[in-house]
Amino acid sequence: MNMQITTAEPAVAVMGLNKIYDTGFQALKDINLDIRVGEIFALLGPNGAGKTTLIGTICGMVRPTDGQILVGGHDVVTEFRKTRAMIGMVPQELSADRFETVWATVSFTRGLFGKPRNDKVIEKILRDLSLWDKRNDKLITLSGGMKRRVLIAKALSHEPKILFLDEPTAGVDVELRRDMWNVVRELRENGVTIILTTHYIEEAEEMADRIGVISNGEIILVEEKTELMRQLGKKDLAVQLQEPLKALPQSLTDLGLKLSDDGEELRYSYDSQADRTGIATLIGALNAEGISIKDLSTHQSSLEEIFIGLLRDRT
Numbered sequence: 001m002n003m004q005i006t007t008a009e010p011a012v013a014v015m016g017l018n019k020i021y022d023t024g025f026q027a028l029k030d031i032n033l034d035i036r037v038g039e040i041f042a043l044l045g046p047n048g049a050g051k052t053t054l055i056g057t058i059c060g061m062v063r064p065t066d067g068q069i070l071v072g073g074h075d076v077v078t079e080f081r082k083t084r085a086m087i088g089m090v091p092q093e094l095s096a097d098r099f100e101t102v103w104a105t106v107s108f109t110r111g112l113f114g115k116p117r118n119d120k121v122i123e124k125i126l127r128d129l130s131l132w133d134k135r136n137d138k139l140i141t142l143s144g145g146m147k148r149r150v151l152i153a154k155a156l157s158h159e160p161k162i163l164f165l166d167e168p169t170a171g172v173d174v175e176l177r178r179d180m181w182n183v184v185r186e187l188r189e190n191g192v193t194i195i196l197t198t199h200y201i202e203e204a205e206e207m208a209d210r211i212g213v214i215s216n217g218e219i220i221l222v223e224e225k226t227e228l229m230r231q232l233g234k235k236d237l238a239v240q241l242q243e244p245l246k247a248l249p250q251s252l253t254d255l256g257l258k259l260s261d262d263g264e265e266l267r268y269s270y271d272s273q274a275d276r277t278g279i280a281t282l283i284g285a286l287n288a289e290g291i292s293i294k295d296l297s298t299h300q301s302s303l304e305e306i307f308i309g310l311l312r313d314r315t
């Protein structure tokens with residue numbers, strides 16, 4: 001169930017944000033964005049679109065040229081320590097500590113954020129991530145999937161309110177990806193706000209409550225995932241014909257039907273959410289023209305197709 005928690009104050013508020021690097025390159029252009037408390041927000045965009053820069057500014061690692069960012073109501077520049085402590089970041093790789101145990105490394109990370117030792121919190125995190133049995137194992141002995149879990153555990157060790165996941169499942173197998181998705185959903189249910197960047201659009205389709213698309217440093221769209229798929233998702237109907245057609249009768253062209261090059265298939269694109277899809281009319285028109293149908297199939301556009309279409313429309 002999608003429990004959307006809305007409070008007056010967003011988890012992250014980005015206002016009029018611009019970033020021009022020292023090279024003179026403008027990586028972010030007038031970004032205005034609110035991330036709601038308790039949502040899973042997926043930030044999608046092609047390489048070089050500005051995702052890392054945007055996340056860097058929210059985390060206080062990249063200084064904005066212009067504009068303001070509030071995390072939990074606090075300014076990320078003037079109240080850096082406060083806002084940074086509210087944020088957990090999951091990097092893609094485990095850096096050091098290879099000979100440390102799982103417990104030691106996760107517990108140590110909590111201390112880095114100035115939080116007092118709390119074994120109960122660390123135990124809960126390790127249990128939730130199925131790492132409890134491995135708590136005394138050295139990192140070097142863990143499988144890739146378990147190491148990923150340790151990364152999440154480290155990012156959660158100081159009980160952040162906001163979790164950033166940068167390409168969380170890049171290069172992991174399908175099974176681990178499913179596990180990670182479950183962990184992320186559980187975190188959301190516990191009130192953690194999650195912002196993820198991903199190249200796997202399937203991941204956003206599966207997990208996100210809302211989707212933001214960034215292109216050339218601009219946010220070109222922010223929308224509820226279900227709404228986005230409803231508004232922009234089209235269905236395509238393919239009608240295979242008993243006998244190939246040389247040309248399409250005018251009555252069928254008028255209905256928006258297209259004939260394939262080999263004349264064996266008719267294609268029709270429609271809005272599956274509309275009250276009238278037009279399919280009944282279309283079948284009637286085919287009958288009236290004496291055209292027999294061999295087979296029918298439909299195809300629903302995926303978020304990936306929607307995304308590619310959006311970016312294409314911009315260029």
Ligand SMILES: Nc1ncnc2c1ncn2[C@@H]1O[C@H](COP(=O)(O)OP(=O)(O)OP(=O)(O)O)[C@@H](O)[C@H]1O
Pocket residue numbers: 021022023025027045046047048049050051052053054
């Ligand atoms: N320190 C920097 N100095 C100058 N230009 C930079 C710097 N960091 C990033 N850029 C440029 O800013 C643009 C946005 O980069 P960014 O890393 O934010 O994109 P991204 O969307 O995260 O890309 P990817 O998906 O490849 O990680 C790119 O054109 C990049 O070359």
